[in-house]
């Protein structure tokens with residue numbers, strides 16, 4: 249398969265289903281985010297706006313704090329109101345209105361209550377220790393795009409050479425002291441590994457490839473910082489889990505990246521999670537099961553149609569023939585981003 253970059257979501261997507269990875273990342277097909285993911289995006293945006301307000305508070309002494317963000321619009325509040333719960337509630341109302349207004353799903357009062365519940369949980373946990381306004385903000389929604397400068401990370405496709413890149417976004421980075429930062433990743437879903445079919449325990453999170461990847465990226469982004477702590481906060485399923493990685497994890501992450509890169513690059517016939525498509529992962533969780541491929545004459549679903557084409561004409565021809573027009577294999581936007 250063509251592969252020019254990896255991100256934590258692409259790695260977990262490949263583990264979930266190789267065929268779904270191929271459809272998403274190589275061919276560039278679009279999946280809908282699903283209302284659960286959209287609700288998660290709303291919570292993320294609320295936390296982001298609160299952190300941006302705090303960042304503004306940190307940056308000057310002006311009596312008004314001001315931010316401008318597409319989902320919550322232009323916001324101006326008196327400096328002394330920063331910690332008021334009504335500020336958080338006002339942001340939630342605006343962000344909810346923005347997302348639900350452009351969604352294909354019909355949002356209910358219960359959906360709003362769910363998100364508000366998540367917000368109150370975060371803001372009140374441990375007397376507000378995870379409230380972004382109680383933190384010293386280092387960065388918010390920090391995007392990274394880091395080239396892997398190793399011989400194994402080189403690729404050549406159609407005569408074009410490049411180096412594998414690692415991409416992603418870290419939700420929230422806070423400064424603990426001059427030598428220590430904490431990365432916080434908000435999660436509104438279940439604390440569950442869908443690929444492996446098991447709960448993510450603390451022991452498993454200590455080897456979690458997404459968290460190790462964030463640690464690896466943060467080490468590159470902030471080389472001057474000695475200690476980087478990683479917290480994944482399962483808001484609706486278990487609360488915060490904090491992990492301290494070290495130099496061994498950098499080595500392990502690079503080994504994992506190399507293995508994943510080689511495995512994906514050498515894969516010319518992606519496996520389907522279920523060849524009969526009888527798994528709940530197909531029937532309940534996958535758009536490519538539900539939707540027919542537009543070129544199919546008999547309504548064959550997208551997954552099966554492309555699988556049949558891979559068998560008939562091979563990967564190179566399938567990729568050329570069925571890639572979405574304008575899709576660049578070096579770019580991918582996650583649903584909900």
Ligand code: SF4
Pocket residue numbers: 265266267268519520521522523525529530531534535536537551552
């Ligand atoms: S329908 Fe099943 S096998 Fe096909 S892409 Fe979706 S999850 Fe994978």
